[in-house]
Amino acid sequence: MTNPNRYRIVPVDSQNFWAVMALQVAPEQIHFIEPNSVSLAEAAYDRRFDWHPYALMQADTVVGFAMVGAWDREEQYIWLDRLMIDRRYQHQGIGGIFVELLIPFIFEQWPVKTIVLSYEPENIPAEQFYFRHGFHDAHRVDENNGEKIAVVEKAQ
Numbered sequence: 001m002t003n004p005n006r007y008r009i010v011p012v013d014s015q016n017f018w019a020v021m022a023l024q025v026a027p028e029q030i031h032f033i034e035p036n037s038v039s040l041a042e043a044a045y046d047r048r049f050d051w052h053p054y055a056l057m058q059a060d061t062v063v064g065f066a067m068v069g070a071w072d073r074e075e076q077y078i079w080l081d082r083l084m085i086d087r088r089y090q091h092q093g094i095g096g097i098f099v100e101l102l103i104p105f106i107f108e109q110w111p112v113k114t115i116v117l118s119y120e121p122e123n124i125p126a127e128q129f130y131f132r133h134g135f136h137d138a139h140r141v142d143e144n145n146g147e148k149i150a151v152v153e154k155a156q
Contacts, residue, residue, distance in 0.1 A: 007097050009105050012040065012053040012065075019062035020055050023086040032123050036065050039082045043067060049079075056085070056098045063089040064098055068106055077114040077151075078106060099133040107154050114154070118147035 012020050020036050043051040049070040056064030064085040071078040080102060085095045106115050117135065119126040127148065131137075135150040142149055 006059050007094070007101060008057040009054050009066075009098070009101055010057055012043075012055050016055040016057075016062050020053070020065050023062065023065055023084065025084050026087040026090060029084075029087075032120050032126065033082060033084055036082070036084070039065070039067055043069075051081070056094075058089070058094065062086075063094055066098070066102060068102075068109075071110055071112065075114075076112045077116050078110050078112045080106065080115050080117045083117070095129065096133055099130070103134060103152060112154070115152050116149060117151075118142045118145070118149050121146070121148050 010016065017040070020040065023036055025033055039051070040053055042049075043053045051067045051069035053065065053067050055062045056066060064083070066083040067079075067081045069079055069081070083095075083099070083102070085098070103115060106112070115135075116138070117130065119130065127150070130150050134152045136152070138149040138151045140149040141147065
């Protein structure tokens with residue numbers, strides 16, 4: 001059984017930057033997500049959405065990545081974006097562990113009621129994965145890229 005206490009969410013910094021850059025999804029997933037180099041460049045230089053990049057750690061090993069940002073203070077939502085687990089660590093339940101950790105982490109860090117994410121319509125495994133972990137179909141499409149939008153609301 002996997003011990004969830006071995007898993008942590010930490011900001012990307014000079015200590016883990018290169019490990020995050022080296023992460024790769026499986027070949028069949030490449031067209032569904034931008035490389036981490038693009039995400040880290042956006043977080044560093046495109047300040048419009050105030051992205052916060054995070055390394056997903058298993059013990060002392062970087063196994064994944066996620067960004068949180070595009071916070072809408074008025075509507076009280078924020079985006080979880082670019083969530084990925086390195087291909088070497090997929091199919092071990094680690095992605096689910098991190099989604100289960102990310103949801104309360106985000107609600108603790110930002111005063112929001114909703115977490116939003118999007119995925120390619122043809123990426124059925126991603127849809128099933130997110131729905132298994134509390135997200136549901138928002139019945140909306142991201143007008144910027146045609147991706148389906150899913151949300152999870154903060155428990156009252």
